Amino acid sequence: MKPFVHPLGVCESRKVGEGTRIWAFAHVLPGAVIGRDCNICDHVFIENDVRLGDRVTVKCGVQLWDGLRVEDDVFIGPNATFTNDPFPRSRRRPAKFPVTTLCAGSSIGANATVLPGLSVGAHAMVGAGAVVTRSVPTNAIVMGNPARITGYVDAPASALPDGAAPAARATSAVTRVRGVKLHRFPLIKDLRGNISVGDFEKDIPFRPRRYFTVFEVPDSRVRGEHAHRRCRQFLVCLKGACSIMADDGRAREEFRLDRADIGLYIPPMIWAVQYRYTSDAVLMVFASDPYDAGDYIRDYQQFLSLVRRRRAK
Numbered sequence: 001m002k003p004f005v006h007p008l009g010v011c012e013s014r015k016v017g018e019g020t021r022i023w024a025f026a027h028v029l030p031g032a033v034i035g036r037d038c039n040i041c042d043h044v045f046i047e048n049d050v051r052l053g054d055r056v057t058v059k060c061g062v063q064l065w066d067g068l069r070v071e072d073d074v075f076i077g078p079n080a081t082f083t084n085d086p087f088p089r090s091r092r093r094p095a096k097f098p099v100t101t102l103c104a105g106s107s108i109g110a111n112a113t114v115l116p117g118l119s120v121g122a123h124a125m126v127g128a129g130a131v132v133t134r135s136v137p138t139n140a141i142v143m144g145n146p147a148r149i150t151g152y153v154d155a156p157a158s159a160l161p162d163g164a165a166p167a168a169r170a171t172s173a174v175t176r177v178r179g180v181k182l183h184r185f186p187l188i189k190d191l192r193g194n195i196s197v198g199d200f201e202k203d204i205p206f207r208p209r210r211y212f213t214v215f216e217v218p219d220s221r222v223r224g225e226h227a228h229r230r231c232r233q234f235l236v237c238l239k240g241a242c243s244i245m246a247d248d249g250r251a252r253e254e255f256r257l258d259r260a261d262i263g264l265y266i267p268p269m270i271w272a273v274q275y276r277y278t279s280d281a282v283l284m285v286f287a288s289d290p291y292d293a294g295d296y297i298r299d300y301q302q303f304l305s306l307v308r309r310r311r312a313k
Helices: 300-312
Strands: 068-070 100-102 140-143 148-152 171-174 181-184 210-215 223-228 233-239 242-247 252-257 262-266 271-275 282-287
Touching: 148 252, 233 252, 242 262, 252 262
Parallel strands: 068 100
Antiparallel strands: 140 148, 171 181, 181 262, 210 282, 223 271, 233 262, 233 282, 242 252, 242 271
């Protein structure tokens, strides 16, 4: 099916895919490349050095400037704004515009602004009116000015039932993420101070060879964003609170660590992200192995590829 151009639309490009619709008062310059089955709504302007994948939706009142790369299945809401020059001056064109990338399946909300040279990760969601000043991770939900991560797509919050574990034993709960368990330890309250205790290998499924603490994290910062090939970890927030998003490549879930008698076990080959730290948070992490830079997987797409390869065996 040939592209459709409304009689009141202008399309100067010959590189427009089958089934794409360009509506009234839209203007596409000759160098632009647009994929198949896209929907370019009224009053959209697309400059020369712009590349759109397949099944992209661009709602009314959007301008796509040189340097923008839009992958398949991206949604761009009405009046979203993209910039391509960090220090613009009238009639002073930079030698080269920075590349801004909207990865596959991501969504940009109405009136959001994305600064130049950033990337919005696959399936991420940028809330309406957000001002994106840093690249957005895969699957993240960001809102506000400046935009901050407020959650992750398809990652429901999980928690153990209210109340402390019986004083004599620890309890645990299986989660929707493969191998990840949420633990509650005995909590002994006393006028002189409270105690929570857990036995390694009995309550915690490994004997640690390393520990580290994370504290004084600005609330806008995200930590982790990696998986381990072999190392197992156990996380306890000793003070304050933080959120952990765990992802096994098929399912993901979010956990709020907000008391010292709750711990989270993360096995190898689980993508984990720490965020939403309170200002007083102190996170203790026990690790089954000494530090090894080669044990880290820091690219989410590489992590997915490794997970698929292991499942195929």
